[in-house]
Amino acid sequence: MEHMHDGDSSASSSHQNLKSTTTWAASLENLLEDPEGVKRFREFLKKEFSEENVLFWLACEDFKKTQDKKQMQDKAKEIYMTFLSSKASSQVNVEGQSRLNEKILEEPHPLMFQKLQDQIFNLMKYDSYSRFLKSDFFLKHKRTEEEEEEEKREEDLPDAQSAAKRASRIYNT
Known part of the structure; x- marks a missing residue:
C-alpha cells in the first residue's frame, strides 16, 4: 500500500507550496487533499506508531474510485488483509471490523469500508491531527x-x- 500515495513533492515549486500550512491548519480534509500535507502527516504518524490510520484512509479513498469489478475485489482483499484482518500487518483499531468477514470481499461495493473509514477519519481528526498541528x-x-x-x-x-x-x-x- 505504501507505493500508492507518496506524492511527488519535487514536482511543485516552493512558491506553489507557499502557505500550504495555513491550508493544512484549516482542516484535516485540506491536509489530506494535499500530497505534501499527506507526506508530512504520515511522517508524524510514523513517529506516533499510527501511520496505518492514514494509510487505511487513503486506501479506502482509492478503493472508492475503482470501477473495474476484478480490481475492486483485489483492492478489497488487500485492504482487508493489510488493515482489518486479525492477522493484518498494519491493523487499524475500529469497531465493527469483526463483522467484516471474507465473504463480503467476493461482492465488493465502493462504500463497503465507509463506516470504518469514517471512524478512522474521526480518530485522526480529534486525536492525531490536533497533535500534528502542534508538532x-x-x-x-x-x-x-x-x-x-x-x-x-x-x-x-x-x-x-x-x-x-x-x-x-x-x-x-
Missing part, C-alpha cells in the same frame, strides 16, 4: 514557508527600489 513536523514546515515568503518579498523589493531610483533620476535631470 515540530508542522511548525518547522510553517517556519520554512514564512522564511521563503519573507525572502520572496525581499527579492521583489530591490527591483521596485531600483525602478524608483531610475524614475527619480530621469525626472530630476
Whole structure:
C-alpha cells in the first residue's frame, strides 16, 4: 500500500507550496487533499506508531474510485488483509471490523469500508491531527514557508527600489 500515495513533492515549486500550512491548519480534509500535507502527516504518524490510520484512509479513498469489478475485489482483499484482518500487518483499531468477514470481499461495493473509514477519519481528526498541528513536523514546515515568503518579498523589493531610483533620476535631470 505504501507505493500508492507518496506524492511527488519535487514536482511543485516552493512558491506553489507557499502557505500550504495555513491550508493544512484549516482542516484535516485540506491536509489530506494535499500530497505534501499527506507526506508530512504520515511522517508524524510514523513517529506516533499510527501511520496505518492514514494509510487505511487513503486506501479506502482509492478503493472508492475503482470501477473495474476484478480490481475492486483485489483492492478489497488487500485492504482487508493489510488493515482489518486479525492477522493484518498494519491493523487499524475500529469497531465493527469483526463483522467484516471474507465473504463480503467476493461482492465488493465502493462504500463497503465507509463506516470504518469514517471512524478512522474521526480518530485522526480529534486525536492525531490536533497533535500534528502542534508538532515540530508542522511548525518547522510553517517556519520554512514564512522564511521563503519573507525572502520572496525581499527579492521583489530591490527591483521596485531600483525602478524608483531610475524614475527619480530621469525626472530630476
